[in-house]
Structures are given as structure tokens and as C-alpha cells.
Amino acid sequence: MAKSNDARAHDDHRPDVRKYMLVFGALLVLTCVTVVISKFHLPRPQAITLGLLVAVVKAGLVAAVFMHLWGEQKLVHKVLYVVAFFAAILILPLLDLRMVVSRITERMPVADQHPDEGAAPEAKPEAAPAPAPASAPAPKPAKKRAKSAPKNG
Amino acid sequence: MSHDSHGHGGHHELSFARKYVFSVDHKVIGLQYMITSMIFLLFGFGLMLLMRWQLAFPGQAIPFIGRLFPADLAPNGVMSGEFYNTLGAMHGTIMVFLGVVPLAVGAYGNYIMPLQIGAPDMAFPRLNMMSYWVFLPGGLLMLGSFLMPGGAAQSGWTSYPPLSIINPGQTVWILAMVLLITSSLLGAINFIVTTINLRAPGMTLDRLPVFCWAQFVTAILLLLAFPPLEAAAILQLMDRVAHTSFYMPKDLIILGTHYAGSGGGQPLLWQHLFWFLAHPEVYVLVLPPMGIVSEIIANNTRKPLHGYKTMVVSMLFLGVMSFLVWAHHMFLSGMSPALGNFFLVTTMIISVPSVAILTCLIFSLKGASIRYNVPMLFALAFLPLFGIGGLTGLPLGLTVTDIYLHDTYYVIGHFHFVVVTGSIIALLGGTYYWFPKWFGRRMNDKLGLIHFWGSVICMCGIFLPMFPMGLAGASRRLYDPTAQMHNMGVQGLNVVSTYFAYGLALFQLPYIWNFFHSMFRGEKSVENPWQATTLEWACPSPPPHGNFEKTPRVYRGPYEYSVPGRKTDYWPQSDPA
Amino acid sequence: MNNYGWGLPVAASTYAGQIDFGIWLIHIAMFAIFILWGIFFTYLLIRYRRRDGVPAEREDHGETPAKIAVPDAASKFPFAQLLYKHSSELKSLIPDILVMAFEVGLIVFYAFPVWGRIKMSTPDPKDAVVVEVTAEQFGWNIRYPGPDGKFSPLKPELVHFNNPLGLDRTDPDAADDIVVANELHMPVDTKVLIKLRSQDVIHDFFVPEFRIKQDAMPGMEIPMWVEPNRIGHYELACAQLCGFGHSLMRGDVYVESREDFDKWLKSRAAATPAPPKPSKPSEDF
């Protein structure tokens, strides 16, 4: 392809309106799906993985179709792989906190299961008159959440 | 490589403001960065001189200017604890973020890199101008924080919470940092796009001079390492202003009163995010000077660099690894010891590329015909002194010996040997080397020699005593070292360092005079005074707007010196013969 | 206090010797490396200075031929071709590989085991003297559990001038706790488990003679241990910037025989005020 700087000539991202509308519909549906799933108040690990999965699919759709990443040049993909690698390094501070939890004095209560299953949620008075009912102590977080940084942003 | 939309030579004459103040020419912006960062370096240097007085003679009034300071900072001339901490924090911040980075990346990168790749200007000239005009207000805001009630930032250039949340002066520090970070981000984008897209025809990646490789890796580090600090600084700003508790644990009792924060914060989180930036930052400080030293050594040994490919691969590897070593600053900070072992291994891995680069530079001297002019003296002094800096990093990088040496004067000696006798010596050498290109005149060699020998001896005089002090256990950032008995044994070394520090101040005067005097009345110089081969010497000095009359075509590698069978012992890159 | 000179102060704890060994080993290696490179460097500077008529010799690794004659002995190695192509460059890295081997040896045989022993393992509280050191802006509050050997949780709302730790004396565990400011007593040749806490900002527990250093992180209780093996009076200093009084924040560490230590504990226990009736702090003023 002729390498000129005029964006149209060599960037043959010929816009395909039908594909855009298709993706638009898919995104709206996925949003409703993720909201409905969260309404069930699943136990922590399932909720996190499902929510994350839907978010990654939606982000993938936006990036691949709207941002024309699908047919993009290799250099842009390389830039994104480098960024993904360095963003993934930011996991190490989480690793540190997991290992140091035993030292933190103000620790999470040991209640491991979900608040609705049995553990009497002692109402923890919110500092301000919170509108929602006093929040029950969230149970001990499950396995470390996968890095949810927008990988292909 | 065509030219700006308003054409070559015949462009309409710009007004004084557009030509010199709000210029979009990478050369004018480079000089603006240079003059500004040198003034900031001098200011940070002055802060250090005050600190050295307090360290050597604690409790005694500062001579001559002691009375000038307001009463709360230095009651009747004697420096107070807060004032000492302010000087320490601002010395670190100004020297790193306002001095060396803008000089190494903003000044040299902006001026020399486009010339070395044969480009007419940077990829985004207006963005380049914007990056300077965001940097300057950031710098002035940082200096302005001295005038704030309560004084400037006082919790070290690392501003560890919770101290930095309850100490005065940190808010303006954060705002200035956000401006500086934005300026560096804009600069980094500009550098990467220029290096990728605007190279002259024939200038493939393996013909790129080492200085351009160093600036390219530095730009990637700036682009990817600065945003985490910006996010962490915004969180700290929220902690200070909106009383959130990102870094404030529960039930803190500060000066007897129960801190009314909601708790739940993690002070370690700031340390992780800060050092996630700060370690790539120190490689940003050292990579461009390594590039400058390689250029000067290649030119003055009259032979190609030994192991060009090894050096380039080492720089890229250094760039990647610099993101994986940050927690060797945190071995003793409450971080889990198991992670200490991981970062010990990555720290030892990262010492390999830096040693490889130094080895290649030293082996470049083998079989050379070395010319001992002033830039070469600076470049040669860089090698052993940076070697000392690197070697003293070994006991600090090893977890066990770091238990004793962490946060002592050993650390201060280590990083000053890397930054002062490493980066700043190389940057000063760079001014002697490229001065003819900037102003078409040469700097006076006699003054250069005085400046060189005086600076190197005084620098070693300041920083060598810090190693025995560190071994004796003298901690850093101590307002009054004599308050602790285990420092009494080495207090004499503090006095030695202070005298050498004042000596170093004196030896900068010939340099300042030489720099500004030669700008107008220096001895006129030819277009290529050092008979160098890289592209920046293939255009008139000082280069006109648009740099090259005809776009240069590159035919060979950057350092083709002493090619057998040629008349002259240098073969410029753009020479078709 | 004659144990402070230019070099390392006297070693007064069991693992101080190991840390000193590491420091001296690395410094000897550093001097060796620096001097060897220095000699080679000055030789090069003198031997290859510019002389008229003597041009620089290029190593002419410019366009190395594609196919390098690899000696058949080495040809079975995977990267033989590549290594031989860049042999001149790689030969120059041999000194670095030696230093790297030394470092790997240092890490595996010295750093991992000693770091594991000092920082990653803490002695069993039953057979060690347990002390809780709470750092605050510009002072160290040192708490001994007293005969019952139990610490009571601290209540921040009870903190006021003469109760810096917020100790609730009515709590049976806390009744016999001994709280001392800036004075740490240790029996010689017994393991001491120190629980390090901080009330406000980050401080750092540093006793040069014990070669012990650990940041006191607010919101964390960090266990560390030391086993003093030399009777004497040493200095406890803060090694992390904690405000304007950072350098004035010092304490004294007394290592004495077991009997003296117990005698001192009893004298302090006698001096501790009897558990007051649960008065609100505001009533005292």
C-alpha cells in the first residue's frame, strides 16, 4: 500500500456501518446480562469471574471493531503487547499485600462464606447515615482477582 | 523529508516572540530546556550547600546569609528541623525532576536527536513547544511551594505517607509534579514517534547512533512509568485535600489526637507505586548520559565502538528490566521478605546490562588513538566513577547487607556516585562536545580543564567519605547527626564533605563564565570541529530552521572511523563516496 | 561508647557476624574488581593515546561473513553459529560473566539462607522474651507483658498524655504490663521477639550494634527478633524520616545478664501504677 501520510489512502479501515450496529446491539445486551447476573448476588469468586469475563468481551468488541484493531498494522499491536506486559507487572503490589495480610493489624474478619449464608451480619454503623442498609462485612475476598486493567484499551 | 508548511528559507520572518520564546523549532526548545534546567540545577545545588552546613556544624548559625531566612525556618540563623527536611526534599525533587531529566531528555534529546536521525524537526512541533510550556510552570510552581504557609514539601523527595499526608507543603508539590509528568509524557510521545517515523532515508535501526537508542529507550520508560506516579499522586492529593484514606490506616494517633480518617488505607501501596516509577526514573537519568559518553568516546578514539549491538541490546534489556526491580528500595519497609528474594534476583539480573555497557565502552579504548580533549576527559572520567557507583550498588542490592546499609549514608554515596559523577559529568562533557554545534563557537579549553579537574576531585571528596559514614551506621536525612552517639565517630567526615562541597561550588564558576561568554565571544569553529561521522555534524552549525538543505541519505553505520584506504580517518554517514 | 569508629561498630548479636561477613566479602570483591578494571583502564589510556602516524586499528567486525567456520567440536551447540559470529564482542564480556557467577553464588549460598534466617523466621514466643515496641513521633514506647505474658489490645480512644499507648488497665491482661519510654532492656544470650508497631508515621527500629533494622509501618505489627550476645549499653535510633524530630528520636538499649534483667523488670513492675478505676481520661484534668 502506498505509504503516504494521508490517513485515508493507506488506512483501509473501510467503515462497515452494519458491523457497527451489530456490535452496538451486542454491547447493550451484554450490559443487561452483567447487571442481571449481579442481581443474583452470587458468591464472591463466581461473581468476579463472570463480571470480568463479560467486561473483557465487551472491551474486546469495542477495541476490535470500533477502534479498527482487527485489521490494524503490526506496530500498533506490538505497542499494545508491550503496554499489556508492563501493566501486568502492576500485579506484584497485590502479591505483596496477599503475603503481608498476617501483619496488618486491622484485618478482615475471618468470616469466609457469603454474608447471606448464615454469618450473622453484625451491622457495622456507617460513619454517615448511609441510605442503604448498613453494609454487612464483606466476606474474605476470594482468590486474587485477575488483573482487570483494560488490556487492549 | 520535506519541511514545515511554510517552506524553506523563504519563510516569512517570525516575530521575536515566535522565533525565540514561543518557538516550535526543536533547537530553540532544546536550548530553552537547557538554560532552564541548568538554573534549576544551580538552585538545587544551593539548597545542598545549606544542608551541608547544618550537617557539618549542627546548631551553628549559617554564616553571612543566616539572618535572611524567616524566623520560623531559621531562628536567628540556626536552621530548624522543618527547614532541613524542606531543603532535603526539595533538593532531591529539583535535582531529579527539574534538573537532570529536562537536561538529559529535554535539552540534549530535543536538540541533538532529530539532527542525528536526519529529521527536519520533531514529529509534533507544537506538542514539543507545549511540553516546554507545561514544564516551566510546573518548575515555577515547585519553587513557589517555598512561599506557601508552612513551607515546601518536607517528607523527602519520596514523600512517603502517612508523613506526607500530615506534613505541610505537599499539595503544591503534587500539583507541580502532575504538571512535570504531563510535560514528560508529551515529550516521550514526541520522541518515540520521531524516532520511528522521521528517520532519514537509509537510517535503518542498526545504523542509529547509540545516543538515539538511549533517548528512544528513555522515552519508552517515561511514557510507561510516569502515569502510575501520576495516579498515586492524585490519590495522595485526595488524601490530603478530601481526607480520603487511601494511604492512612485505621486508628492513627498523630501528636496525641486520634486521626479522623475512615482508615483502611495501605502506606505500602504508595511505596510500591512510587518506586514503580522511581526506578525507571533513575534509568532515565543514566541512559542519555551513557549515550553521550558513547558518542564522545567513539569520536575521540577514532574507531567504531566495541560491541555496538551488545550495547543496544543491553539498553533495551535495561529498559525492560527496570520495571521489575523497584522493590529493592523496600526490602525493610514491611514488605514480605519472600518478595525481597524475588527482587534480589531481578536486581542482580539488571546489573548485567549496565556492566556490559561499561565493558563495551572500556574495550572501545583498545586499539584506539585516543585524543585527550575536554569532552573526552569528561567521558573517560565517567567510566571509573560510574563504576564506583555501580559497584557500591552491590551491597545495597543484596538483601542481607541491605539490612544494615539501608537508609544510611552508604546509599547517599552510592546514588550520588551514579548521578553526580555519572550523569552530570557526562552532561557537562556533552556541553563541551556539542557547544560548537549549538552556537558555532568553541568553549575555552583552559577553563574547561580547570572546571574538569576541580569538579571531579571535589565530587570524589564529597562522596567518598560517605561510604565509611554509611558503614558506621550514620542514617540519612538526619537534621542533627550529633544527636545520635553512633554518628560521633564519623562527624569529622561530614566536615570534610562540606568543605569539598563548597569547593565544588567554586569550581562551577569557570564553567558558568565559559558557557555564557563563549556563546558570543568564543573562538569561531568550523562546521565539524571534532571530525565526527554522525549526521548532526553534516549540517551547518547552528543549523537553520529545517536543519538540512537537502534531506541526507545514510549509507553506513554511525561510527565508521579509520577506514583503511581513505584519506581522512572519518567517513560521515551521509557521505555517498 | 568506644565501639564507634569509622568502620562497622562492634558486633553484639548472633547474626551481626553473618551480616558483617557479607559486607566484607562484597567489599573485597568490589575492591578487586575496581582495581583490576582500573589497571586495565589506565593501561589502555597510556598504550593507545594518539601518536602521529599511528592510526586506530578497527576490529573490523563490520561485515562478518555470513557463514563462519565454526570448529566442528562446538558446532553441535545450538547457538554456535551465532556465538561465533559475535565472538569478539562476547569475548569482552567474560569478566562480566565471572562477576555474574560470583553474584549468583553469593545469592544462592549466602543471601537466601541468611535472609531466611533473619527476616523470614521468628522464634517461638514461648521460649523468647517478647517485647512490643510502638514508635510514635519522636519517641519509642516499649511494653513488656509482665508475669502473665499476655498483651491486651490497645484502645486508641484512651490515648492521652500519660497513657500514650491507650492501655486499658482494667483489662486483666494489661494490669501487669510494663510501659517504658525510650529504654529497652534485654537479657544476654536469649532470643528477644520484638513486635514493632507505629502509631502515626513510618519509623525505623535501628540498633547499629545488633545490625538490626526494620521499618515500623503504621497499621502493621511486624515481628522481628534479635539474640544479643554481648553485655553493654547500645543506642536505638530511628532510620526513616518521620518529621522534624527524626534525629532526636533515640533510645538506649541495655543488654545485661538474666538476673539483672529480671531485677530491672521487678523494679519497673513496682513502679507501674495500680490499675485505676475505669476513669474517662477527661476526668483527670
Added chain:
Amino acid sequence: MTTITMDNADTHSGITNAKLGVWLFLASEVMLFATLFTTYIVLRMGATSWPWGWDALNVPLATLNTAILISSSVTIVMAYAKAYDKNVGGFRFWMLMTLLLSFGFLVVKAFEYGHEFALGIGPSTSVFYAVYFTMTGLHGIHIIGGIIVNSALLYMSYCQEDWEHPLFLGRVEGAGLYWHFVDIVWIFLFPALYLL
């Protein structure tokens, strides 16, 4: 903008300067939001109590907001399509729709914040609200930045000289890339704060 004729074809990467610059800027933005997400996860793991999204925040309103932002993503892609076909009327219509939708997003956000402030909930209430206000606030600032850029493009489509400029399509694509990135950040932010 410099119109660079292609005589360094062998050393040019084939990607226009503007697009490469925008992607690098998005790279630094990814690092910024990755740090914020790391902070969110670290603080959540260390927190003593973390309210459930449905309890603490108004999820239906946020779902509406997500729908608004996704549709603004579509309208800006339609604007790019119209600019690609040099149809200035279509471009102006779709770009106006994008601006209206982004204003709508800010209005809904303002309602949400106002409701919370009225109840006395602020960033200092608890770590959850601190993370919520900081992340959505920073995201809101990025939305305002996007609005400024998009309205500048809309204005430029009215003056002939800019609309004919060969690089105008590149600018629209750059603004579109940035806007899609802001949308992707919200796609991750919405479940993280509201639903889990």
C-alpha cells in the same frame, strides 16, 4: 500540520504520526487506569468491610449511564464513517449526537453525585466511597477532555479549510480512538464498582 512527502519510505513505519501518537498516549492512559485498578484491588483486599454495589450505589442509573456511553461510542464511529465518505452533513449530525450523549452522561453523573452528597456521603466516608469518587471523578475528567476535543472537531467541520485538510480524517480517527478508550475504561469501571 506537516505534510510529509514519503521520501523516507524505507524507514517510515507506515502508520501516520498522528495515529501512532494517539496510540502511545492511550498506552500511558492504560498505565494510569491500570494503577487505579490495582489500587482498587489492593484496598479492597485489605479492607475490613466492602459494601455490595447494589447497597451503596444506584445501579439502575449507572446502567443507563453505561448504555449512554456505549451509544456515544457508536455515534462517533458513525461520524468517522461519514467523514470517510466526505459527507459533511452526516458527520456534523453524528458528532452532535456524540456530544449530546456525552453531556447526558455527565448530567446523569451529576445527579448521582448530588444524591450522594445530599446524603452526606463523600470521599472521606469510607475507602469504598474514596475509590468510587476518585475513579469515577478521574473518568469524568477524561470525558470532559473528550468533549472538548470532539466539539473542536465539530467546529472545524464548519470551516472549509480544515474540513478539506487531508489529515482531518486522521484527527477524527484519533478522537474516536480516545473516546473508545474512555468507553472501555467505563466498561471495566462499571462492574468493578457497581456490580461486585
